[in-house]
Amino acid sequence: MIRAFHRWPGLLALALVTLLALSGAALSVFPAAGRLAAPQAEAGLTVATLAERILPVYHGVEQIRRAPSGQITAYWFDQGAPGAAVIDPATGMGAGSADPNQTERWLTTLHRSLFLDDTGRLVMAAGAAAMLVLALSGAALVLRRMGGWRRWFARLRGPLAGRLHVEIARVAVFGLLLSSATALWMTASTFGLLPDGAAALAMPEVSGQTGAAFAQMPTLAATPVAELRALSFPYPGDATDVFTLKTDQGTGYLDQGTGALIGWADLGAWERVSETIYMLHTGQGAVALGLLLGLMALGVPVMGATGVLVWLAGRRGRPRIRGNQPAGRAETILLVGSEGGSTWGFAATLHAALTAAGQSVHAAPMSAFAPESYARAKRVIVLAATYGNGDAPASAKGFLDRLAALDRAPKMPLAVLGFGDRSFAEYCAYAQAVATAAQAKGWAELLPLGTVDRQSPQDFARWGRTLGDVLGIDLQLAHQPVLPATQTLTLISRRDYGAEVQAPTAILRFALPKRTLWQRLTGAGFARFNAGDLIGILPEGSPVPRLYSLASARGDGFVEIVVKRQPGGLCSTQLTALEPGDTVTAFLRRNPGFQPGKGGAPLILIGAGTGIGPLAGFVRGNARHRPIHLVFGMRHPDSDFLYGEEIAGWQRDGRLTRLVTAVSRGKRPLYVQDALRAEAAEVAGLIRGGARIMVCGGRGMATGVAEALAEILAPLGLTPAALKAEGRYVEDVY
Structure with missing residues (x-):
């Protein structure tokens, strides 16, 4: 369920979320640029002194405003014409134009509303909501994959696209959560869905006098420029008007004749919250944070692209399971632990057979194990492959930890079926570990541990008949292996060794197959590979591939493997009999767990x-x-x-x-x-x-x-x- 909440908002709102992220990242630069460009007030400079410096230069000053970047701007009327300038606080003179940056204005309008006013604001709010859902569900998926907060930054393995997606997500998710949540708050505030929170400040009685010097205004003399937001001057000739001072602490009125503070309202708690949220979202007043959030936002298009690649790879490697029931309504919970995707093919066959027999079945990765959600379940069936030296496969990460954390075993019985290669010493070791842990927890057994050797359809069918007997149904599992997309490789040279010591061995070098445009973009097939990755060879007369480690990388310009002929070995016998010009059917499988890594360590x-x-x-x-x-x-x-x-x-x-x-x-x-x-x-x-x-x-x-x-x-x-x-x-x- 979490994966679906993550996948579909990402796919449906990808363009919108990417636009939000890129425009937000671009906008994050402007507060920093403004901070660097703006003349800064010296330490200890008061508002009174600043006003005394500006007024002789611009007689008709209407307002002095200080931005979060420290930029001070004066606004005035001169013979009825408005003017504005950025002020050098050291002299009170103009230091630059106050005209807004047109690029920044254009990006801001794009970011906020797509140039569509309120309609555009609602669309971008939907994009922010999608980003929030993506960040929350993504964080949950990372936690589940890594096994908790303590392993948040643990080492990853798997295909490059998936690893890059998670690597960026582990860092960027915190910024995306903050940016999307604050964006939704600001949208709600814009449409009046949140209380204003501003304290009411009534207009007080004034002395009716005018002409007080700034030095005679204690409040202005005591207020540092660093706390100033705006100082508005009274309307010329209107003795009933007042100075209005806005600072980080609140808003006050000053009598223009006596200079006394005649009204004050502290900044309310709600106003402070709203201003903090504005600062967190825009970076105005928090330059370093703004740049950091902008940098995190740049990860969105990369995560979008890698997410699409992961989704496409999953669709190719995992057969579609039709009629998959929600976990809470299923009688049979089918959990799959797979590394390369082949175990999902067996799961699809079992799911279809059980569904045809009238069962309601929910299939999910073992990493999604959540017994509290299995309200109507009568049984749990685990299909588990083994990765490497008895390790958990990719889609089973965290299963044993989650099982160990349960207070008591689930009520419904369990059946475990392991998939492996009997020629390995750790044959079905992970499935055995699951069965052992379940037994130690006191989980009732539906069937003894079963195994399938080398993806044998016959082994699977025999186990299926046993399961059918226990369930009281006729269960026929006729599995047809679903293989990855294959390509034809042509042998270009061979070197033979080992005949003298009765160990015939050959170094086989194949020509690189041609790459399609799609393979170039996605890295599929043999478009990218490294030494240490695996090549699957389909021998004639068998649907089960044999895996060999690659002795070459894409940059070497060829595909190379080393093969020893095994007594009775179908694939090795065929490979060692190849002559230049002969072909084989093959596919590539990544093996990121066996790479030398970067760096200069020996x-x-x-x-x-x-x-x-x-x-x-x-x-x-x-x-x-x-x-x-x-x-x-x-x-x-x-x-x-x-x-x-x-x-x-x-x-x-x-x-x-x-x-x-x-x-x-x-x-x-x-x-x-x-x-x-x-x-x-x-x-x-x-x-x-x-x-x-x-x-x-x-x-x-x-x-x-x-x-x-x-x-x-x-x-x-x-x-x-x-x-x-x-x-x-x-x-x-x-």
Whole structure:
């Protein structure tokens, strides 16, 4: 529900909100410019002295006004003709034209009313209301995604558009809340929907005399110019008129004959609130705040663009679930934990089958878990994928924390279905963690934990029949995987290794596919990618893609992967049999969690076998000569020293600082973890200096590396887990 409140105002009012933000950002510059340009009054200057300096220069002065920027303007009549000038308070003489800035006036009218008077004011008020809804719902979504206020600025992962959207929102949301709320207040005040609040000040009796000197007016002599708002002079020749003084404290009348203060009204609390709101919205009187709000407003068009991209990506990656019931009216709550979107396809199939069987179903991401909203629910079904090394996928963030915070388990029973790849040691680890946490909370079990291996429609159908038996319905789940948009890649070269050690391996280089205009604008497909991102290959005869780490970036001008032929492996067998000119069907998947990041901190790259792929890509792209230390494990240098020639060249041109190899089939077998222990002092020094560790390869190798690093880190008072928490130790293992 919150996501819908955020999405639709953003999409429907995008142009209007962007116009509000950009015009507001432009207007925020003028208070600062006015502050810099205006001659400022010296400290201690009083209103009486200022008036004494101005009056001899402009005899027909009608009013002296001070703006929040400190600019002092005098208004007068000279032989019936009005005049005005910006005043230098040091001399009382004119220092510039008082004519309003036409650009500022034009922008102000555009910002307030679109040049449409009251109708335009209402339209812009609707835009401010949309911005307020966006800011509130956006803040709620960020809180839910990050897991609370304490993690508001925690590190993000995911596609660039989504990360940029949230990064800007986390900073700008406070300014947007303030700007939109104050805009609505000012609109309500303009249309008379708020009380005036100004204190009534009756016209007092006057002496009937004229001609008092300013020095004889104690109130003017005691009022500093820094507190002045306006001093209005009596009408010439009218002895019944008075001086009217407006300051930051209130409004008073002064007798023009005696100089006495004959009436005063303090500024009311409501007036102070209204003036504070005006200051907060315009920046008049608070230059730094105005510039800060303007800077935050500049994030709106960027958030608008990235929000549209996220929405479009979601529509492409997540199938539309028809007939999705509100959470409060559904009998079955279907919660989905997905990283790349494929689990949502299974959710759509299950939702459709349950709906066809007469069930009312509500599907939502696991991050939206809210059992207090499930008023009519009879069961909760969780479909959960696993990200990385047993972590929560993107749409499940915060689920376990929310479950742990419950006073008691939900009343309706729970079924958990995990999705994963059985070849990984952490097969369905996150789903297992959910089931374990639910059991510890005392949540009743509808079904034992089920699993689906490699997106198998058969596994899913078998689980569906079990669920149908429990529900007493005939539940047939015929799932057809929904794949991302694919492109055809043509092989242009290959290099073969490993035949001598019975580990046939190939470095496959494909031509870059052509980019459409849409891909150029959105970065979709292979329009943008980095080494370490993933490429999905669809093998012939199977609807299930296989993922490989990229050894190249878009700037390299080609798509490159390293593949080892696995016994009985459908995809690896087909790939290692390709010849130049052959094609494959592929798609790109971002992998932001395995990137070297920016900055100049040293990198320790650790890999074995085909794990060298993305690491070689990082080294190849190290044009700025960041210190990189590579530890590479192979069977024998004569057979599977992958990228051997390139590595020598990278060392010569400074892209690679140091290479350490571990040969497992030599006279003295050495594994990667052994090489690390031998380099313990060097590794410890690099880590002490802020180095980041990146590990890629088989899970067994990664486990050995973690054990070796634990030994190396112990004297430093560190652990691999601590480095992972800091984002200084990342893995891409298989």
